[in-house]
Amino acid sequence: MTDAREPLRRYLEARIALGEPPVILPSLRRGQVLAALAGGGREVKGPPELARLAREGTAERIRELDFDELREVALACRRCALHEGRQHVVFGEGAPDARLLCVGEAPGAVEDETGRPFVGRAGQLLDLMLMSVGLRRDEVYICNVLKCRPPGNRNPQPEEIAACSPLLLQQIDLIDPKVIVAFGSFAAQTLLGTRESIGRLRGRTHLYGRFPLVVTYHPAASLRNPGWKRPTWEDLQIARRVMDGDSGLRSGAPGGELSLDLP
Ligand code: SF4
Numbered sequence: 265m266t267d268a269r270e271p272l273r274r275y276l277e278a279r280i281a282l283g284e285p286p287v288i289l290p291s292l293r294r295g296q297v298l299a300a301l302a303g304g305g306r307e308v309k310g311p312p313e314l315a316r317l318a319r320e321g322t323a324e325r326i327r328e329l330d331f332d333e334l335r336e337v338a339l340a341c342r343r344c345a346l347h348e349g350r351q352h353v354v355f356g357e358g359a360p361d362a363r364l365l366c367v368g369e370a371p372g373a374v375e376d377e378t379g380r381p382f383v384g385r386a387g388q389l390l391d392l393m394l395m396s397v398g399l400r401r402d403e404v405y406i407c408n409v410l411k412c413r414p415p416g417n418r419n420p421q422p423e424e425i426a427a428c429s430p431l432l433l434q435q436i437d438l439i440d441p442k443v444i445v446a447f448g449s450f451a452a453q454t455l456l457g458t459r460e461s462i463g464r465l466r467g468r469t470h471l472y473g474r475f476p477l478v479v480t481y482h483p484a485a486s487l488r489n490p491g492w493k494r495p496t497w498e499d500l501q502i503a504r505r506v507m508d509g510d511s512g513l514r515s516g517a518p519g520g521e522l523s524l525d526l527p
Pocket residue numbers: 338341342343344345346347353410411412424427428431
């Protein structure tokens with residue numbers, strides 16, 4: 265007779281083999297272990313399979329994962345050299361069924377320390393910007409193109425983008441947002457496959473696959489250049505209209521007053 269604790273034992277062994285703490289992550293407890301214990305339902309990728317995907321998973325295999333599996337693979341991922349210097353993988357946070365998805369570049373120092381995206385002053389400004397279009401942080405989903413911090417905040421390398429992109433692409437497909445907002449030139453250029461500047465890309469709606477996509481300045485850039493706060497607000501208003509069902513193919517700045525000053 266099969267020991268009912270076997271999946272749990274294999275999971276903990278796999279984490280130890282990866283050098284991760286032997287703890288049960290809540291997402292896995294809810295998803296895979298219970299499903300495995302129940303012994304039914306769809307095919308469940310066992311923890312050793314997820315550990316293997318975290319080491320060497322191909323884009324095709326990663327694009328088959330559900331949200332819990334994707335998170336597990338990302339949190340243990342060693343598929344590019346950035347895993348060597350990271351403190352935390354910054355997978356993303358927010359509502360998994362969010363209608364608006366924010367995508368930035370890569371974790372900075374505070375994100376690497378905390379494991380959370382868009383924290384610190386740039387994160388505070390993002391929260392204010394979202395509030396200015398009637399959205400709370402917990403109503404949207406926030407993530408980055410790269411899940412691990414490049415050393416010294418250097419620009420991501422092509423091989424790192426290639427390794428990490430399947431995680432983001434699957435994240436986008438699973439969240440299935442009404443609109444994506446790309447913050448900063450790196451996220452915009454990566455998703456749109458262009459070298460155009462933000463100044464030329466912002467202020468209108470693009471398409472990323474089947475998803476409308478709006479490009480705007482990164483909050484960290486707006487902290488350095490406060491004059492970019494208003495265009496960011498205008499771009500977020502475009503995204504909000506798309507999220508609410510407008511095609512968003514009209515461009516143009518909305519009116520109104522704006523206050524995005526941090527205390
Ligand atoms: S940056 Fe992405 S591909 Fe590289 S180790 Fe981190 S999660 Fe994996």
